[in-house]
Amino acid sequence: MSKKVEEVEVSREDQDCINTFGKLNIRFHELEAQIKNYNTEIDNLESSMDEILLLDDVLYKIADSFLAVDRDLAEQLIDKKTEKLKKEKEEKKEEINKIEEEMNKLKKTLYKKFGNQINLEN
Secondary structure, three states, X not given: OOOOOOOOOOOHHHHHHHHHHHHHHHHHHHHHHHHHHHHHHHHHHHHHHXXXXXXXXXXXXXXXXXXXXXXXXXXXXXHHHHHHHHHHHHHHHHXXXXXXXXXXXXXXXXXHHHHHHOOOOO
16 A cells, blocks of 8 residues: 655745745855865965976966966965965855755745655755
């Protein structure tokens, strides 16, 4: 015999919560991808710092152009860019934490009402 699943009425407020959760989930995954890209770019910049030590003059890329700069200036530019990326990455992590908090609140509310009839896992 199969169990009959009790249907639960979905109110407008419930639907709004579900939609909000969906939007937050999309943003959460976008931010995770951005953080992964930040990590890659930061690693590349740190690797380039090691390579610069072997050179006297460096071609530094600005937009679509390369500019010849001395090693000290290149190190300063890379340090500045690395710090900027680390700061932006931390801002994205803070946003992820806020989104996770909101998603957990919505999960709790929606699972309380719908039980296993709704799936809100990533």
